Structures are given as structure tokens and as C-alpha cells.
Amino acid sequence: MIHSVKLPFYAKLACVLISLISFAYIFCIAKDVITPVLMAFLFAVLLLPVFTFFNTKLKFPRHLAAIICVLLFAAFIIGILVFISYEVTDMANDFETIKKNANAFISDLHRFIKENFNISIGEQKKYLDNVTKDSVKNGNATIGSALISITDLLVDCTIIPIYTFLFLIYKDHFILFLAKLINKENHAALKDILSQIKVSINNYIVGLLIEMTTVAVLTSLGLWIIGIKYFILLGLITGILNLIPYIGILIAGIITVLASLTGSGETSIILGILIVNVIVQLIDNNLLVPLIINSKVEINAFVSIMGIIVGGAAAGVSGMFLAIPLLAMLKIIFDRIESMEAWGYLMGNHVPRKFTWRVRRVKTES
Structure with missing residues (x-):
């Protein structure tokens, strides 16, 4: 365990808070640079066993082993995107049917609102026209933001594989750098921290892949039962978007409802889609996440939700995705630093026994 200088409680608390605020501020102002680096670091840790296999077992040079790992990972991602694009192109042929059913x-829906809320169809259309006009006014800004987002996405897709390659190549170089920062008597603790971080990140990402696959299969099965045409595509999209906390499943539900219009616009079909999504989410939140995700990172639900919210506010969807592994890394570090053990315990998922205060009574002379 790494020992530190003894400080009063208020001094330690001030140092912790100042450090957290400083790191958060640096991350917010430099998120466009830091976020791709962190994503590449996670992918590099995931690919490290494959890199070690090519480099150590098959005796490939480091550069060649790293290139093969990155290419295999890129091929896997491109294969999924090609399948989705092929299915979406097929779905586009049913555009006229979708328009008719919509x-x-x-x-x-207009008739339902008129019958139950006494709002005429004309008033409903007038309200929609006003909303449409307001949307058109902000259309240029929205298009501009979308173009910027697409440009940033393309840049990230180019630079993240490069960063991943460099992390694999300079792995030992970075470890030696960390070793030079601390005293030799703490090298054992550093080795333990790096080993646990590697295991935690690998387990987390593998757990995410298992969760994504399970959600995709369950959703596809449910949509197939209720008769949705593109059930495999929609299940896969739901599984992928489920990786985005909170908003991912909402977007997937909207896409599924729109895709269901290729067959029929009946309300019962849309209700069936909602029921399928709710059942899958109940299974995911109450079974898959506790067994697969939380057990891997050992972060309690309160800290996880707070981290996801803060990550989303700081860096959007990427920040929400990075929140859990970063929290897991912090917990591993805190658990091995004597003065930070309390913070590591706070982030943990341990259920304590009933706590009893131990008060020492002082005898007084009468």
C-alpha cells in the first residue's frame, strides 16, 4: 500500500476537492483532445491480450502486432456498420409504405385527441404549424451543429485507431514513466494498481459486449414474436444504443416504432413494441447490469449514476460511456492509497454490517 504524508482532515479534504475540481475543469476545456485519448486507452487495454499473443507467442514485431490488432478491431466495427447499412438500404425501399402508415x-392520433380531450383537428394542426415554424427558424443552427458533430466524429474515427496503435507500441514506455514518478518501495503497489486496472477494464468492456448481445437477442426475439419485419436489424440497433445510458434505449424505441410502419400502422403493433422494450429493459436493469456490469467494476449504483450524469454534462455521449471505467480506475487507486481508502470505500458496492459507534467514556473525579 502507498503511504502518504499525514495531514489534518480539513487539509486532506481541501486537497481532494481542489484536485477533483481541477481535473474536471481541465477535462471540460480540453474534452475534444482528452476524450479520444481515453477511448483509445480503453480499446488498447481490451486489445492487449491479442497484442501479447501476436508479439510473444507468434514472435511478431511490436509494430506489426499492433497494426494487426487495430485492423482486426476496425474490421469488426466495419462489419457491423456494413450489415446495418445494408439493412437500412433495404428498409428505405419501403419508404412509401412507411409514409402511408405514418x-x-x-x-x-388526431381523432383520439379530439374525442378524449375536446381539441379539434384544426387546432391541433395549427399548433403543429406553429411548432414547425419555430423549428425552421432554428434550422440553420441545427444543421450547422450537425455538420460540426459529423466532422468531429470523422476526426475521432481517424485518430482513435492511431492513438490505440501508439498505446500498444509504447505500453512499456508509459509503465516505466510511471515507475520513475514514485519511489522504488512503492513499485509493488504500482504494479498491483496497473494489473487491477487492466483486469477491471477488460471485465467491464467484455461485460458490455455480453450485455449488448443479450439485449439485441432478446429484443430481436420479442420483435419477431409480434411480427416486426426487420427484427434482426432493430434488435442489433437496440443492443448498440443500449450502451448509451438513459437516452440510448429511447432513441432505439423511436427507431423501432418508425420501422414498424413498414408493415402496419396499427396501434397494437406500436403498443407491442413498447411492451417488448419495457420487458427487455426490466431484464437488463434488474438482472444483466447487476450480474454482468456492477459485479465487474464494483461501483455502487449511486456513484455510477452521478458519474454518468457528470460525464454526460462534460463530454456528451462519450463522457457517459467513459464514466464507469474511469470511476473504476479511481476506486482501484483510492483503495491502495492509505489516505484515500475512505473515498474508495464510498465508491464501492459493499453492503456493510450494522455500524455501532464506539465511544470511550472519560471518568471524572467527583
Whole structure:
């Protein structure tokens, strides 16, 4: 365990808070640079066993082994994207059917609102026209933001594989750098921290892949039962978007509802889609996440939710995805630093026994 200088409680608390605020501020102002680096670090840790196999077992040079690892990972991602694009192209052939069923569904919705809320169809259309006009006014800004987001995505897709390659190549160099920062008597603790971080990140990402696959299979099965045409594609999209906390499943539900209009615009089909999504989410949140995700990173739900919210506010979807592994790394570090053990315990998922205060009574002379 790494020992530190003894300081009063208020001094230690001030140092911790100042450090957290400083790191958060640096991350916010430099998120466009830091986020791709952190993503590449996670991918490099995931690919490290494959890199070690090519480099150590098959005696490939380090550069060649790293290139093969990155190419295999890129091929896996591209294969998924090609399958999705192929299915989406097939779905686009049913655009006229989607448009027809969407209009029928909207008409039914107008009638339902008129019958139950006494709002005429004309008033509903007038309200929609006003909303549309407001949206058109902000259309240029929205298009500009979308173009910037697409440009940033393309840049990240180019630079993250490069960063991943460099992390694999300079792995030993970075470890030696960390070893030079601390005293030799603490090298054993550093080795333990790096080993645990590697295991935690690998377990987390593998757990995410298992969760994504399970959600995709369950969703596809449910959509197939209720008769949705593109059930495999929609299940896969739901599994992928489920990796984005909170908003991912909402986007997947909207896409599924729109895709269901290729067959029929009946309300029962849309209700069936909602029921399938709710059942899958109940299984995911109450079974998959506790067994697969939380057991891997040992972070309690309160800290996880707070981290996801803060990560989303700081760096959007990427920040939400990075929140859990970063918290897991912090917990591993805190657990091995004597003065930070309390913070590591706070982040943990341990259920304590009933705590009893131990008060020492002082005898007084009468």
C-alpha cells in the first residue's frame, strides 16, 4: 500500500476537492483532445491480450502486432456498420409504405385527441404549424451543429485507431514513466494498481459486449414474436444504443416504432413494441447490469449514476460511456492509497454490517 504524508482532515479534504475540481475543469476545456485519448486507452487495454499473443507467442514485431490488432478491431466495427447499412438500404425501399402508415397513424392520433380531450383537428394542426415554424427558424443552427458533430466524429474515427496503435507500441514506455514518478518501495503497489486496472477494464468492456448481445437477442426475439419485419436489424440497433445510458434505449424505441410502419400502422403493433422494450429493459436493469456490469467494476449504483450524469454534462455521449471505467480506475487507486481508502470505500458496492459507534467514556473525579 502507498503511504502518504499525514495531514489534518480539513487539509486532506481541501486537497481532494481542489484536485477533483481541477481535473474536471481541465477535462471540460480540453474534452475534444482528452476524450479520444481515453477511448483509445480503453480499446488498447481490451486489445492487449491479442497484442501479447501476436508479439510473444507468434514472435511478431511490436509494430506489426499492433497494426494487426487495430485492423482486426476496425474490421469488426466495419462489419457491423456494413450489415446495418445494408439493412437500412433495404428498409428505405419501403419508404412509401412507411409514409402511408405514418399518415394513417397520425390521423388516428388526431381523432383520439379530439374525442378524449375536446381539441379539434384544426387546432391541433395549427399548433403543429406553429411548432414547425419555430423549428425552421432554428434550422440553420441545427444543421450547422450537425455538420460540426459529423466532422468531429470523422476526426475521432481517424485518430482513435492511431492513438490505440501508439498505446500498444509504447505500453512499456508509459509503465516505466510511471515507475520513475514514485519511489522504488512503492513499485509493488504500482504494479498491483496497473494489473487491477487492466483486469477491471477488460471485465467491464467484455461485460458490455455480453450485455449488448443479450439485449439485441432478446429484443430481436420479442420483435419477431409480434411480427416486426426487420427484427434482426432493430434488435442489433437496440443492443448498440443500449450502451448509451438513459437516452440510448429511447432513441432505439423511436427507431423501432418508425420501422414498424413498414408493415402496419396499427396501434397494437406500436403498443407491442413498447411492451417488448419495457420487458427487455426490466431484464437488463434488474438482472444483466447487476450480474454482468456492477459485479465487474464494483461501483455502487449511486456513484455510477452521478458519474454518468457528470460525464454526460462534460463530454456528451462519450463522457457517459467513459464514466464507469474511469470511476473504476479511481476506486482501484483510492483503495491502495492509505489516505484515500475512505473515498474508495464510498465508491464501492459493499453492503456493510450494522455500524455501532464506539465511544470511550472519560471518568471524572467527583
